[in-house]
Amino acid sequence: MTQPGTIEFHETDIPEPGERQVQIKIKKIGVCGSDIHVNHGTHPYTSFPVVQGHEVSAEVTKLGTGVTEYSEGDRVTVQPQVVCGRCFPCRNGMYHVCEDLKVMGFQTTGMASDYFVVDADWLTRLPEGITYDEGAMVEPLAVAVHAVRRIRDLEGKNVLVIGGGPIGNLVAQTAKAFGAEKVVVSELSKVRLEMAEEVGLHTINSKEEDLDAGINRHFGDRKADVIFECVGSSYTVAQAIEKARKGSTVVVVGVVSALTEVNMGFVQDHELTVMGSAMYQSSDFDGAVKLITEKKVQLFPLITDHVDFEAYADAYTLIEDEKDRVMKVIIDME
Numbered sequence: 001m002t003q004p005g006t007i008e009f010h011e012t013d014i015p016e017p018g019e020r021q022v023q024i025k026i027k028k029i030g031v032c033g034s035d036i037h038v039n040h041g042t043h044p045y046t047s048f049p050v051v052q053g054h055e056v057s058a059e060v061t062k063l064g065t066g067v068t069e070y071s072e073g074d075r076v077t078v079q080p081q082v083v084c085g086r087c088f089p090c091r092n093g094m095y096h097v098c099e100d101l102k103v104m105g106f107q108t109t110g111m112a113s114d115y116f117v118v119d120a121d122w123l124t125r126l127p128e129g130i131t132y133d134e135g136a137m138v139e140p141l142a143v144a145v146h147a148v149r150r151i152r153d154l155e156g157k158n159v160l161v162i163g164g165g166p167i168g169n170l171v172a173q174t175a176k177a178f179g180a181e182k183v184v185v186s187e188l189s190k191v192r193l194e195m196a197e198e199v200g201l202h203t204i205n206s207k208e209e210d211l212d213a214g215i216n217r218h219f220g221d222r223k224a225d226v227i228f229e230c231v232g233s234s235y236t237v238a239q240a241i242e243k244a245r246k247g248s249t250v251v252v253v254g255v256v257s258a259l260t261e262v263n264m265g266f267v268q269d270h271e272l273t274v275m276g277s278a279m280y281q282s283s284d285f286d287g288a289v290k291l292i293t294e295k296k297v298q299l300f301p302l303i304t305d306h307v308d309f310e311a312y313a314d315a316y317t318l319i320e321d322e323k324d325r326v327m328k329v330i331i332d333m334e
C-alpha cells in the first residue's frame with residue numbers, strides 16, 4: 001500500500017532464511033479492522049508505503065541454520081510481533097506490550113507476499129485437521145484468548161460482550177469455552193446478531209432493546225460479572241462502565257482511538273475493576289490452536305468472503321459496500 005487505499009504489486013527476490021529463521025510460503029491472509037484503518041490512512045501508528053498482512057497461515061519452505069524444530073512442509077501461523085527484548089516489559093514476561101512494539105503490516109513489513117522470512121521462534125504449528133482458512137484466524141482468536149485470560153477464572157460467571165464483530169464474537173465464544181455460565185453479545189447489526197446466535201451465543205439487539213432491560217432479561221439482578229468492550233468507540237467504553245454491576249470487571253479489548261470521558265466516580269462507587277487487553281503472547285496462540293483443535297470455537301461461520309491475492313483492494317471495497325454482511329475476508333494466495 002503506497003498510500004491510503006492504493007495497492008501496488010511488485011516482483012521481488014524470494015527472501016533467504018538466515019540463522020534461526022524460516023522461509024514460509026503464505027497461504028491465506030485475514031483482513032481485520034486495523035487493516036481497514038490503514039487503508040483509510042487513519043491508523044495512528046502506520047506510515048506509507050507499508051506491506052500489509054498480519055493474520056496468516058503458511059507452509060514452511062526452507063530452513064535457516066540452527067532450526068531443528070520445523071521441517072519443510074510444516075503448516076504454521078505467525079505471531080506478527082517484533083519486540084526489542086531490552087525494555088522493562090520485555091525483560092519481565094510482558095513482551096506483548098514491549099515499549100518499542102512493532103507489528104508486521106503496520107510498523108514493519110507485513111506478510112502480503114508469496115514468500116516471507118521470519119524468526120522460527122515466532123511461528124506456531126498448525127496441527128493436522130486445522131485448515132489454512134482457520135490458520136489465518138488463529139491471530140484474532142489469540143486476541144480473544146488473551147482478553148479472556150485477563151480474567152483469572154470465568155467458571156460460572158455471567159459475561160456480557162459489547163460488539164459482535166469478529167473480535168467480539170471470538171471473545172464471546174472463548175469466554176464460553178473457558179467456562180462462563182452465560183455469554184451474551186450486545187450488537188446493533190442484525191447480521192452480526194444472527195451470526196452470534198448461529199455459534200450458540202445469547203444476544204441483545206441494542207438497536208431495539210434497551211441495554212439495561214436486555215441485561216436484566218438474561219442475567220436477572222446479578223447482571224454481568226464481566227463486561228468485555230469489543231468495539232473501541234467512546235460511546236461503548238462509557239456504556240460498558242455505566243452498565244457494570246457493583247463489584248464487577250470491565251475489560252477494554254476494542255482499540256479506542258479517541259480520548260474518552262468515563263465516569264470515574266461511578267468506577268469508585270461501584271468498586272469496579274477496569275482493565276485493558278492488548279495483543280497476545282505465544283501461549284495465547286497455543287491456546288487458540290487448542291480451542292480450534294478441540295472444536296470449542298466455530299470459525300467458519302465468521303468467514304464470509306474470499307478474495308484473490310491479485311484483487312487485494314477488493315477486500316476493502318467489499319467491507320465498505322457491505323459493512324453489515326461482511327465479517328471476515330480471507331485473501332487466498334493461490
Ligand SMILES: [Zn+2]
Pocket residue numbers: 031032033034035054055140
Ligand atoms: Zn488483525
Ligand SMILES: [Zn+2]
Pocket residue numbers: 083084085086087088089090095098099100101
Ligand atoms: Zn521491549
